[in-house]
Amino acid sequence: MAHYVIGDVQGCFNELEALISRFGFDPNKDKIIFAGDLVNRGENSLGVLDFCLKYKDSTHAVLGNHDFYLMHLIASNGDDEHLQEILNSPKLDRFYEWLKQLPLFKEIKINKTNEIFYISHAGLPFFWSFEDAQLYSDEISFYLKNHTTELLENIWGDIPAKWSDELSGYDRLRTAINYFTRMRFMDIDGALDLNHKDASSKKDLFKWFDLTHKNLNDNEYIIFGHWASIEGKTGLENIIGLDTGCVWGKKLTAIRLEDKKLFSVDRYESL
Numbered sequence: 422m423a424h425y426v427i428g429d430v431q432g433c434f435n436e437l438e439a440l441i442s443r444f445g446f447d448p449n450k451d452k453i454i455f456a457g458d459l460v461n462r463g464e465n466s467l468g469v470l471d472f473c474l475k476y477k478d479s480t481h482a483v484l485g486n487h488d489f490y491l492m493h494l495i496a497s498n499g500d501d502e503h504l505q506e507i508l509n510s511p512k513l514d515r516f517y518e519w520l521k522q523l524p525l526f527k528e529i530k531i532n533k534t535n536e537i538f539y540i541s542h543a544g545l546p547f548f549w550s551f552e553d554a555q556l557y558s559d560e561i562s563f564y565l566k567n568h569t570t571e572l573l574e575n576i577w578g579d580i581p582a583k584w585s586d587e588l589s590g591y592d593r594l595r596t597a598i599n600y601f602t603r604m605r606f607m608d609i610d611g612a613l614d615l616n617h618k619d620a621s622s623k624k625d626l627f628k629w630f631d632l633t634h635k636n637l638n639d640n641e642y643i644i645f646g647h648w649a650s651i652e653g654k655t656g657l658e659n660i661i662g663l664d665t666g667c668v669w670g671k672k673l674t675a676i677r678l679e680d681k682k683l684f685s686v687d688r689y690e691s692l
Contacts, residue, residue: 422450422451423450423451423478423528423530423677423678423679423685424451424452424454424677424678424679425444425446425451425452425454425489425675425676425677425678426453426455426456426540426644426663426674426675426676426678427440427453427454427455427456427493427663427673428456428646428653428662428663428664428665428667428673428674428675429456429457429458429646429647429663429664429667430455430458430459430460430461430463430469430587430667430673431458431459431460431461431462431463431466431481431625431648431668432459432461432462432463432464432465432466432468432469432471432503432558432636432668433463433464433465433469433667433673433687433688434463434465434466434468434469434669435464435465435684435691436667436673436686436687436688436689436691437468437469437673438613438689438691439471439488439646439686439690439691440471440599440674440675440684440685440686441453441587443684443685444675444677444684448476448478448480448654449477449479451479452479452480452481453476453479453480453481453609454455454480454481454482454483454527454529454540455473455480455481455482455483456482456483456485456540456541456542456644456645456646456663456664457482457483457484457485457486457487457488457541457543457547457602457646457647458486458487458488458503458542458646458664459473459482459485459487459488460488460490460491460503460504460507461487461490461501461503461504462487462503462666462668463626463667466491466503466504466506466507467506467507467510470507470511470512470516470519471512472569474516475482475518476521477519478486481523481527482523482524483487483523483524483527483539483540483541483542483601483603484523484524484525484542484602484603485525485543485602485646486542486543486647487648488520488523489555489573489576489598489602489687491504491507491516491519491520491571491577492569492573493574493577494508494515494550495508496519496569496570496573496574497573497574498690502558503679510518514522516530516598519529519606521565521566521569522566523562524552524558524559524562525542525557525561525601525602526540526541526545526554526555526558526560526601527539527540527541527553527599528540528551529674529678530672531678531679532655532675534640534679535640536550536640536641536642536678537640537641537642538642538643538644538678539551539554539641539642539643539644540643540644540645541601541643541644541645542601542602542645542647543600543601543602543603543604543605543629543645543646543647543648544604544630544633544643544645544647544660545600545627545629545637545645546584546600546604546607546633547611547629547632547633548584548611548628549600550651553676554601554621554648557597557601558601559635560594560597561597561598561601564594565652566611568691570583571582572591572594575591575595576591576594576595577595578612579593579599579615580592581595581596582596582612582613582614582615583596583611583612583613584596584597584611585682586602588602591677595679599613599615600611600613603615604629604646605617605618605628605629605647605648606626606627606628606629607626607627607629607632608625608626608627609625609627609632611632614626618648618650619650628655630643630655630657630660630687631657633660634657634659636661639683641659641687642659642661643660644660644663644676645660645662645663645664646662646663647664648662648664649666649668649671650662650666652664652665652666652672652683653665653674661676661681662677664677665685665690669688670688671687671688672685672687672688674687675684675689
């Protein structure tokens, strides 16, 4: 049995098929975990969700910002040219129910190596423990399952920019979702800057992982996607980026957790 974590697919289904063929996925014994952003922008988001439902017993994911966007469109009867095939699909209700049960944080322990992998779409801020992250993910999941439409109407925006345990209501949920799914840069106090994607010239901003990695033990790893412009390069052994910009013409990447081997295919590569 092997665990494969795959970076941002964003609807690039042909490349997903090629990548799965590259590492030899066996749905009867292996597990795939998507690091968020399954859909949007690519040519076949419908194919990606069809794959997830077909292999739902061996496929899992954490939610990314584009996955939340799709759920928002479903809840509000919205339209988007990149997602219209899904929105018009007779399987839409099944897709919606599957997405709503996904978490924002997942922990996987590999017993053979005694290594622990923490997976979140954008990463984890330095001031959250892993127990905190699980708690906040569970909190969001409760609202996503039980107050779906209201949550999806109230999660958009950049404010508050900084987490506080004193936050409540949709300010609290929105801020937690932004850390889980949109985070790149922050200031030294942990306030998010959601306007920068590339290397910032502002001296008072830090890449989130340059602050968080100090919290990790030698056997602990954080896996994230979301940040295509760095192409997975963090410069840190225990912080593993998997968004290598497939939808932008670069690569789709996966990691096998048992030996941390990377697998990649080029954009427009297919079976």
